[in-house]
Amino acid sequence: MILRQALARRKSPAFARNLTISKSPISWQQDERPQQTIASAVERSGVGLHSGVSATVRLIPARAGEGRYFVKAGDEVKIPASIDHVEESVLCTTLRRGSAKVSTVEHLMSALEGSGIDNVPILDGSSREWVEAIEEAGICSAKDDSGDEISRFSAVVHEPLYVWKNDSFVAAFPHPKTRVTCGIDFSQVSAIGCQWFSCFPTIQHTYSQEIAPSRTFCIFEEVDGLRNAGLIQGGSVDNAIVCSISSGWINPPLRFPDEPCRHKILDLVGDLSLLAENGNQGLPVAHLVAYKAGHALHARFASMLRDIMVKLKGEV
Template identity: 50%
Template sequence: MSLSAAFNSLKSSNLISWKTTGKFQQTLAGCIELAGKTLHTGKVSKVKVCPGFAGEGRYFEFQSKLIPASIDFARESPLCTTLCKDGYKIRTVEHLLSALEAKGIDNCIIQIQSLDSEDSEVEVPIFDGSASAWVEAIEQVGQKEALDRCGNNLEKLAPYLNEPLHVLRNDSFIVGLPSSEVRITCGIDFPKMPAIGCQWFSSSFSDDFYEKHIACSRTFCIYEEVEHMRSAGLIKGGSLENAIVCSATKGWLNPPLRFHDEPCRHKILDLMGDLSLFARPGRQGFPAAHIVSFKGGHSLNANFVRRLSGINVEGSQ
C-alpha cells in the first residue's frame, strides 16, 4: 500500500481523524549516543539515535534488523514494553519513546547494541529510572525539520479521537474521550503501601510541561516484591540508584521523592511511551484526546493502542 493510500484509509476511519498540526515533521539535528546498565538483564547496552527521513517514523536497528516503533511489533512482557521482529527483541523501550514523542522527534533511527555481539535480545539502558537523560540529550543536540528522501518536507498530522473508547481488565481501565487537546488523567492505588496510597494527577500538555513535570519522575517498585521479581529473571540491574523503592512497613527506602506523587507521574511517562506506538510514519502517536488511566500498565496501554488501531481486544467492549 502506498503512503497516500494508507493515509486515505486512515482518514476514512470513524474512530480517528488525522488533522494537521500546522507544523512540519521533525528529526534530530545530530546524533545522540548514550550507554548504561539495563534494568532487567543488568547488562550494559549502547544506544545511538540518529536523524531520520520524513515519513519514515521511528525505527530501532539491532543486529542489522530494522524494527519499527509500532504497536504491530509490541509483545507481552513483564514490567516493560518489548518490540519483536524475526526472533529479535528490544526491551524497555518506553522511556526513550516517551521522550521522543513528547519532544516531537517524529523520525529517527535508534541503533542499539549489547556488549555480546551474539545476543538476539537487547534492552534500552535505565539510567536513573526516568526519561531525563533522553530529554537532556535531545535538547543538547537540538532538532530540525525532517526531509524525505527526495528533499521535501512533510506536514505533521495528529490523530483526533472521534468517539469514546475504553479498555479494561478487572478494576483497571483506560478511557479515551474526544478532546481538542492532549490531556491525561492518571490514577494509581496501592492500599497496602501507605506511603503511596491512592494518587491522581491530571493536566493538559504545553510545550515544556513534560520536561518539568513528567520526564524526571522515576520508576518505582515494592520492596517486598523484589526477591520474587529477581527469581523470575527480572530487575537484575535494579538498584536504589535507578528506582524509588517503597516498603509496606518502612515507607520509601531512598527518599526524597522528586514529587509527592512521583509514582503516579511515572505512570504517565510510561503511558506516553506506550501510546507513541500508535504513531504512523512521521505522524504524532499520542492522540488528541483526554486519556484517563486507572491502575494501568504496559499490557493495558498496548491494548488501548490496538483498539485505536482497529484491532479487537478481549475485555474492551
C-alpha cells in the same frame, strides 16, 4: 465525574469549533508544524533495568516519513517502534521483528514523543536523561529524499473509547488537546496510597519538567520475587525509587509528592507513542484517562485504536 465532565465539554461551542465532526470515532488532523527529527546524533550508555546488561543507545537523524525504529548493532533488521511489533512481556514493553527484539523501550519512546521527535533510528537497546540527550542533539524539521518537509498528522478522537480489566481501565474522551490523566491505587502501601495527576504531555516544557524526571518505582517486599523471576536485574536505588509497605520510602527524597503517578503517565505516553507511523504523532488528540493500568492494558488500548485507524484508512 470525569466521564460527566468530558461529555459536557464535548457539547460546548468551544469544543465544536476545535474539532471537525465525523461519523467515525477517529479522524485525522494536520498539525501546524511539519515532522521533526534530531539535528545531530547523540548516544547514551547504561545498564538495562531488567536484563542488567550494559548497553549503548545511539539516536540518529532520520528522513521525514521514516518514523521511529530500532536497529541493533551489526544487524540489518529494522524493528519499527509500532504497536504491531509489541511482544507480550512482564513489567516492560518489548518490540520484536523475527529474531530481533529490544526490551524496555517505554522510557525512551516516552521522551521522543514528549519532545516531538517524529523520525529517528535508535541503535541497540528516568526519561529525564533522554530528554537531556535530545536537547543536546537539537531538534529540526525533517526532510524527505527530495529535501521537502512533510506534514505531520494526529488522530483525533470523536467519541469515548476504552478497554478495561477488572477495576483497571484506559479510556479516551473527545478533547481539543492531548491531555493525560492517570490514577494509581496502592492502598496496601500507605506511603503511596491513591494518587491522581493530569497534564498536557505534548507541550514540550510540560513533559520535560513535570513528567520526564519521574522515576520508576517498586515495592521493597516484592524485590526478591521479581529478581528470582529474572526481572529488575539492573535495578537499584540509583535508578528507581523503592517503597516499603511497613517503613515507607527507602531512598528519599522524591522529586514530586506524586512521583509514582507521574511515572505512570510517562509509561503511558511511551506505550501509546507506538501508534505513530510514518513520522506522525502517536498520542491521539483526546483526554486519555488511565486507572491502575500497566503496559499490557496500554498495549491492548493502542491495538484497539490501531484497528480503528486501519479501518478508517481503508474507507478513505
